[in-house]
Amino acid sequence: MFGCSSPKPFGETFFEEIEMKQTVIDVLRNSHTQRVNFIYTAVGGAKWKIYANDFVTVALNIEQGNMDVVEGGVPAGTAKYTIRDDRNSKADTFYIGRNNSTQNIFHSVLVHESVHAIYDVKGIVMPWLDNEAIAYIAQGFYLLNAGRDGDLAEQAFYGYQVAQYYYTNERSDRESTLRQSLLNDPLYKKYIKKNFVGDGIEPPQNQPKAEKNERIHIVKPGDWLSKIAVTYYGDAMKYKVIHQANLQVIGPNPDIIKPGQRLVIP
Numbered sequence: 522m523f524g525c526s527s528p529k530p531f532g533e534t535f536f537e538e539i540e541m542k543q544t545v546i547d548v549l550r551n552s553h554t555q556r557v558n559f560i561y562t563a564v565g566g567a568k569w570k571i572y573a574n575d576f577v578t579v580a581l582n583i584e585q586g587n588m589d590v591v592e593g594g595v596p597a598g599t600a601k602y603t604i605r606d607d608r609n610s611k612a613d614t615f616y617i618g619r620n621n622s623t624q625n626i627f628h629s630v631l632v633h634e635s636v637h638a639i640y641d642v643k644g645i646v647m648p649w650l651d652n653e654a655i656a657y658i659a660q661g662f663y664l665l666n667a668g669r670d671g672d673l674a675e676q677a678f679y680g681y682q683v684a685q686y687y688y689t690n691e692r693s694d695r696e697s698t699l700r701q702s703l704l705n706d707p708l709y710k711k712y713i714k715k716n717f718v719g720d721g722i723e724p725p726q727n728q729p730k731a732e733k734n735e736r737i738h739i740v741k742p743g744d745w746l747s748k749i750a751v752t753y754y755g756d757a758m759k760y761k762v763i764h765q766a767n768l769q770v771i772g773p774n775p776d777i778i779k780p781g782q783r784l785v786i787p
């Protein structure tokens with residue numbers, strides 16, 4: 522059904538979501554995405570690498586049901602990836618608006634969001650601005666590889682220019698132009714000093730972020746840490762490991778845990 526634009530019958534959202542999910546998987550595995558490969562240098566000097574296998578990882582997570590793809594929930598022509606529950610969205614989910622653009626532009630937006638998913642699945646927290654810039658550069662590479670069609674939104678255009686600079690081995694000083702354009706955008710400005718978790722959503726407070734292979738234990742009445750340690754490790758003394766991994770939630774005293782607390786079991 523790739524590229525099909527038949528009219529939407531009512532009551533067929535389940536079918537459409539499967540179709541959209543397959544579109545995202547196909548884009549992440551297509552040859553344009555699989556050629557996206559670059560290193561981004563953050564202002565502080567940290568280097569962040571993006572390469573083909575990162576997108577395969579996201580596709581696998583969607584295929585295995587670790588990530589959802591939902592059609593709608595955001596304006597047409599936009600998408601967002603979010604790692605947590607809030608009023609309007611659920612964790613580990615791509616929300617994808619109706620495509621009101623050309624196919625390459627639309628697909629480049631999916632590549633952009635998948636960059637956020639990559640850092641989520643890797644458990645990497647970085648300044649929001651850097652994560653956003655990397656996402657735009659990946660989007661730019663997609664457009665470069667696919668052959669840009671139609672008009673580009675301003676940010677995507679900067680991403681495209683930065684990608685072009687990387688591609689031709691010129692100095693990638695357009696990175697700073699892209700960062701500056703994001704800094705000047707009122708939509709992004711309020712997030713600039715924060716760490717990144719998803720697209721445009723503030724970090725959850727005092728809530729541990731689970732790695733995909735980590736377990737979560739919700740504290741029940743009558744639980745205490747050594748009992749939980751026996752359940753998961755068969756060793757009461759492992760309560761120290763659980764305490765250390767959840768210091769922000771539990772606080773300094775391992776004897777006090779409260780029902781409803783979410784504990785990461787490393």
Ligand SMILES: [Zn+2]
Nearest residue numbers: 633653656720
């Ligand atoms: Zn983004």
